[in-house]
Amino acid sequence: MALLQNLKTYALAAGTLAVALGLGAYMQFSAAKPSDSAGQTNTPPLAVTSVTPTSTALAVPEMPAEQPALTDLPETPVATAASVDVPIEPSLPAQTQPQALACAVEMTAQATAGAQVDLSITAPCHGSERVTLHHNGMMVTDTMQPDGTLSLRIPALAEQAVFIAAFNDGEGAMATAEVSSLPFYDRVVLQWKGEAGLQLHAREFGADYFGEGHVWAASTGDLAATARGESGFLTRLGTSNAPEALLAEIYSFPAGTAQRVGEIAVSVEAEITAANCDTTVEAQTLELRGENGLRVHDLTLEMPGCDGVGDFLVLKNVVEDLKIASN
Numbered sequence: 409m410a411l412l413q414n415l416k417t418y419a420l421a422a423g424t425l426a427v428a429l430g431l432g433a434y435m436q437f438s439a440a441k442p443s444d445s446a447g448q449t450n451t452p453p454l455a456v457t458s459v460t461p462t463s464t465a466l467a468v469p470e471m472p473a474e475q476p477a478l479t480d481l482p483e484t485p486v487a488t489a490a491s492v493d494v495p496i497e498p499s500l501p502a503q504t505q506p507q508a509l510a511c512a513v514e515m516t517a518q519a520t521a522g523a524q525v526d527l528s529i530t531a532p533c534h535g536s537e538r539v540t541l542h543h544n545g546m547m548v549t550d551t552m553q554p555d556g557t558l559s560l561r562i563p564a565l566a567e568q569a570v571f572i573a574a575f576n577d578g579e580g581a582m583a584t585a586e587v588s589s590l591p592f593y594d595r596v597v598l599q600w601k602g603e604a605g606l607q608l609h610a611r612e613f614g615a616d617y618f619g620e621g622h623v624w625a626a627s628t629g630d631l632a633a634t635a636r637g638e639s640g641f642l643t644r645l646g647t648s649n650a651p652e653a654l655l656a657e658i659y660s661f662p663a664g665t666a667q668r669v670g671e672i673a674v675s676v677e678a679e680i681t682a683a684n685c686d687t688t689v690e691a692q693t694l695e696l697r698g699e700n701g702l703r704v705h706d707l708t709l710e711m712p713g714c715d716g717v718g719d720f721l722v723l724k725n726v727v728e729d730l731k732i733a734s735n
Contacts, residue, residue, distance in 0.1 A: 550645075569584060609674070637666050640660050644657050674730060686714055
């Protein structure tokens with residue numbers, strides 16, 4: 409069972425969350441096949457292996473136990489006293505409405521430069537907890553601040569961008585933003601789970617490795633240069649300090665305003681580490697180019713033995729090079 413099936417499990421869990429919150433069926437985060445998600449195209453996987461699926465189905469809180477009925481009082485004669493009015497204080501439910509409101513999860517989304525969206529999450533009762541973010545098939549995990557807040561910037565994959573934040577206890581929130589500048593950008597996403605050792609590299613217009621124009625995690629580019637149509641930038645999302653962490657790297661290039669003509673070599677690379685050697689690594693790419701819609705591609709890689717720790721594997725044919733034309 410490939411990573412796409414695992415990612416569908418996350419999407420299904422998020423769908424359940426949306427229904428529970430009364431958010432309706434307006435979602436764009438499924439990494440499904442063409443028949444399941446409009447505007448997305450799945451290409452055949454490079455390899456298929458058997459893996460153990462992991463479910464992140466959202467927890468459903470148990471209903472409180474039914475209160476026992478009061479027993480009848482014994483019919484014992486009692487002395488009659490003068491009538492006295494005694495005020496009776498009503499019993500309060502275990503969780504009052506003010507308490508529920510104090511724990512409400514809220515999220516806002518605001519489009520910003522580079523066809524990105526600034527997200528702000530407030531969850532007072534989820535401080536330091538893990539949160540999973542869903543957007544158009546891309547899924548990453550992050551950790552809330554101790555005070556229950558989180559701010560991050562995510563490259564958009566849809567003009568009408570929908571974002572969902574989901575916590576392990578079933579709580580969550582949704583926010584939307586209109587990203588009108590997205591058609592001017594080509595975008596490549598590499599996402600994976602756990603310590604896969606994967607990296608996304610882009611060498612712009614014949615750039616050498618580690619030279620000017622080589623954009624990767626250690627040299628993420630300049631957003632100001634991107635605004636001028638000169639180069640692209642890379643964004644890394646997710647935190648790896650949690651079990652089953654979901655991580656992603658996104659390369660963006662302003663193809664609609666580019667000042668140069670040529671090709672950008674895009675490659676996926678894998679470092680052989682003590683955590684991934686002699687194992688199977690699974691990943692997924694999402695490509696957004698022009699008006700072609702979102703293309704989804706699964707990747708399964710058998711890592712070499714542990715005697716190769718420190719070496720790198722370069723997978724050049726996983727993602728097509730970007731061809732930049734004149735404007």
